[in-house]
Amino acid sequence: MMAMYLRHNLDFTSAEIRGVKADRSARESFGDNATGYVQVKREGALCIVKVRVTPEHKHGYIEEVEILQSHQKSATGKKSSLSAVGTSKKFVRVTDLGSSKSKELHPVDTSYLAEFLEICQEKEVGNIQLTNMFLPEKALSIHSLHVEHLSMTGGAPGNADDFIRYMRSRMTPDLCKVAEATTNQAGSDMWHRLRYGRITASKACAASKCKTIDGALVENIFGASFKPTNAMKRGVRLESEVLKVIKKTRQVLIKKCGLYLSNECPILGASPDAIAPTFVVEIKCPISDKTKATYINGSNLANKHFCQIQMHFIGLRRGLFCIAEPDFEQTKAVTEVWVKYDRAYCEDISQSCLTFWSQAIFARLNAI
Numbered sequence: 001m002m003a004m005y006l007r008h009n010l011d012f013t014s015a016e017i018r019g020v021k022a023d024r025s026a027r028e029s030f031g032d033n034a035t036g037y038v039q040v041k042r043e044g045a046l047c048i049v050k051v052r053v054t055p056e057h058k059h060g061y062i063e064e065v066e067i068l069q070s071h072q073k074s075a076t077g078k079k080s081s082l083s084a085v086g087t088s089k090k091f092v093r094v095t096d097l098g099s100s101k102s103k104e105l106h107p108v109d110t111s112y113l114a115e116f117l118e119i120c121q122e123k124e125v126g127n128i129q130l131t132n133m134f135l136p137e138k139a140l141s142i143h144s145l146h147v148e149h150l151s152m153t154g155g156a157p158g159n160a161d162d163f164i165r166y167m168r169s170r171m172t173p174d175l176c177k178v179a180e181a182t183t184n185q186a187g188s189d190m191w192h193r194l195r196y197g198r199i200t201a202s203k204a205c206a207a208s209k210c211k212t213i214d215g216a217l218v219e220n221i222f223g224a225s226f227k228p229t230n231a232m233k234r235g236v237r238l239e240s241e242v243l244k245v246i247k248k249t250r251q252v253l254i255k256k257c258g259l260y261l262s263n264e265c266p267i268l269g270a271s272p273d274a275i276a277p278t279f280v281v282e283i284k285c286p287i288s289d290k291t292k293a294t295y296i297n298g299s300n301l302a303n304k305h306f307c308q309i310q311m312h313f314i315g316l317r318r319g320l321f322c323i324a325e326p327d328f329e330q331t332k333a334v335t336e337v338w339v340k341y342d343r344a345y346c347e348d349i350s351q352s353c354l355t356f357w358s359q360a361i362f363a364r365l366n367a368i
Contacts, residue, residue: 038051038052116130117130117134135190136175137175137178137181137190137194139170140171140176140178140194140261141193141196142266143197143365145163146163149162149166164267164354164358168264168266171262171263176260176263178190178258178259178261181258182194182258182259182271183256183258185256185259185271191258191271194259194261194269195259195269195271196223197222197267198267198269199221199353199357199361200268200269200270200271201269201308201309201310201313203220204268204350207221207353207357208352208353210356210360213356213363214364218360218361231286231287235284238285238324239273239283239285242283242285242324242328243274243281243283245332245334246274246283249336252277253276255274255275255276256274257272258271260314265350265354267361270310270312270313272307272314275314275316276320278316278317280307280314280316280318280320281319282307282319282321282322284324285323285324286323286326288326291326292323292325296323296335296337301337307320307339308339308345309346311339311341311346312343312346312350317341318339319339319341320336320339321336321337321338321339322334322335322336322337323335323337
């Protein structure tokens with residue numbers, strides 16, 4: 001263990017300390033490298049071997065030499081061409097290796113893979129790496145769609161409009177119904193994969209106004225990680241508690257949901273905190289009155305775009321925006337504001353997001 005530490009630690013630069021020479025002398029090819037010219041003389045049963053040691057080893061202190069076996073006496077001319085590289089030869093050309101017979105490659109039979117995947121689907125085997133590579137929902141990933149599009153165009157990226165049209169053709173309405181598969185949201189790998197490169201409802205307003213194509217917003221859309229603040233941790237912790245209060249107040253079935261996608265606008269996505277039969281639910285847990293004012297000021301709701309984009313994707317006409325009081329832990333108080341669907345607003349903000357995505361996100365996809 002100590003020898004390994006001395007050998008790999010860069011603080012010990014001496015070849016002797018690091019054991020470089022000792023390691024070199026233990027190699028199988030040491031005998032060939034350490035000896036130069038060799039002469040053999042036979043007198044009856046007596047065999048005399050005379051060896052000239054290479055300059056690197058000629059100053060070594062030798063007490064006794066015992067020849068156990070003279071090997072490779074006739075193998076010099078039988079060595080492969082590549083075996084000499086690194087000694088007297090520095091490189092070998094491919095033409096010097098000699099000719100080899102070409103073999104005809106038989107076409108690959110993919111029927112076995114198709115049969116295997118069919119059996120896995122019948123037996124509902126979905127927790128192995130191979131089946132994860134062929135999940136139908138994976139075709140909704142912008143990364144996968146971009147790779148497919150590049151393969152179809154011969155590697156030419158084309159323009160954003162062409163790629164968006166391709167996404168619309170691939171993202172069928174049935175395939176877009178991935179909400180159940182991503183109900184766990186942040187705890188779901190699929191949820192993160194499908195959000196990659198997409199502008200979600202929480203970022204729609206910022207994206208519609210953003211003029212910086214290589215800033216923090218772009219990094220965030222591509223999944224850049226950041227250290228959550230205490231306010232963020234509190235919001236995650238209280239979300240389920242706030243939802244219990246809303247269920248009790250409204251006396252209606254409200255359940256968690258996942259990511260909603262639409263082939264009409266494939267670059268957007270929406271992940272409401274919860275959904276009821278006739279409305280979507282968005283929950284915010286501000287840590288102070290000052291933070292609360294950024295969501296609601298009197299009767300004016302500042303961030304109505306959260307619910308608007310979610311209603312637009314899900315097809316509902318009402319949204320319930322819920323703001324937990326800063327002292328929710330003690331009072332359990334929640335301010336509830338109803339939001340009506342505004343189609344013109346959603347279409348306007350979607351178009352602005354589409355422009356930003358074409359200029360910033362699509363350019364970054366091609367650079368990856």
